[in-house]
């Protein structure tokens with residue numbers, strides 16, 4: 281079985297390369313199944329990739345933007361044509377359900393098609409000068425070589441939303457995916473390469489964060505790092521980049537509140553809570569991990585939610601009946617279980633779930649866990665767990681709920697369920713978050729509008745949509761006397 285799986289190489293300077301280090305990724309729905317085998321880079325190869333990207337960058341930036349657009353658009357088309365196959369691959373390696381995984385691949389395709397068009401937008405602005413006879417030209421030029429470091433929870437969409445604008449605006453890329461999900465990343469790189477990228481424009485160096493990732497952070501030729509992952513690693517990225525004056529963009533954790541007010545539509549609020557907290561196994565930085573409910577609706581909401589959570593079907597990611605896939609790997613499962621034990625010690629009541637489940641195949645199956653009657657000061661309410669674990673917190677009234685929602689170091693996404701336009705507007709203005717959802721789940725965003733957080737969740741310009749340009753270009757102001 282194992283020997284039939286091909287070894288996928290690295291990509292440096294347009295050459296596919298083998299190394300003597302190999303990573304075997306395992307299906308979290310069936311830990312006896314291997315998804316793929318991958319050659320891994322080391323620090324020396326990461327530096328070679330940076331050298332190739334450095335050499336390739338000026339010509340890529342001078343290339344016709346029409347060609348850059350066509351390459352990205354072709355990649356988007358191939359992703360769409362292979363939706364079912366790539367969705368299955370992603371579901372097998374990450375554990376999200378087939379519809380979730382297919383949706384993610386589709387989103388990656390949409391991102392490439394959208395960002396392809398950005399290559400052809402105006403490059404800048406013209407101004408009259410305050411001085412007679414001069415004119416001013418403001419241009420948005422490529423930054424140079426960009427290092428892209430991504431997490432495991434969206435193995436194709438997050439690489440897509442960083443790589444697509446980086447390439448569209450004339451940068452070259454060294455891409456290091458998360459250790460545990462190289463298969464989707466490899467497929468994406470292969471598609472882009474065959475879509476017509478010149479050698480060195482996109483380089484693929486899977487490997488450890490500590491070695492390959494850190495090499496990218498420390499290499500002076502890498503002028504920008506776009507990172508999504510944990511707060512601890514984000515702080516390393518910030519420290520390394522600021523030490524050498526490179527720009528950085530960080531998307532890190534969340535502890536996203538969903539506020540349910542007394543006048544909310546109960547069914548909509550329950551849908552938002554279940555979807556936002558537990559779908560994708562709660563492994564989304566925008567997951568609704570804190571459900572804050574005002575006391576007039578608390579008991580009714582709590583009891584209905586317990587029933588909804590208990591009825592969720594946990595299973596193999598490819599099983600059409602599955603609503604919640606397995607936890608991604610052993611380390612994440614251990615973290616989820618540690619927090620479940622901690623919640624009990626802290627005095628929250630585990631109303632449903634939290635136990636390991638056995639299915640037909642051996643996998644990391646965890647029953648979605650809901651703590652009720654929790655306090656916002658508890659560690660389970662303050663720290664990101666990144667699993668199918670949510671806490672329910674009672675609030676006295678709308679203002680109290682708002683204060684609790686904002687009482688967190690994070691500020692990625694925040695939601696409110698209410699029937700009142702006035703309260704909806706009030707929360708929209710006052711919630712401290714980069715993204716606010718009214719009567720909609722905190723997770724689930726569009727690809728053509730800005731994505732990012734406030735407070736400790738994000739640093740740097742927003743990702744996606746037209747605002748991606750801010751990070752992936754630098755501004756040059758020229759004063760010209762014709």
Ligand code: ADP
Pocket residue numbers: 429430431432456457458459487488489490492493494495497508509510511512513514516
């Ligand atoms: P997660 O909890 O999502 O795995 P991490 O921050 O550990 O978050 O990982 C996100 C990405 O950062 C991964 O690609 C990982 O390999 C990478 N990474 C981890 N440590 C470092 C480091 N010291 N320097 C650069 N990248 C790193």
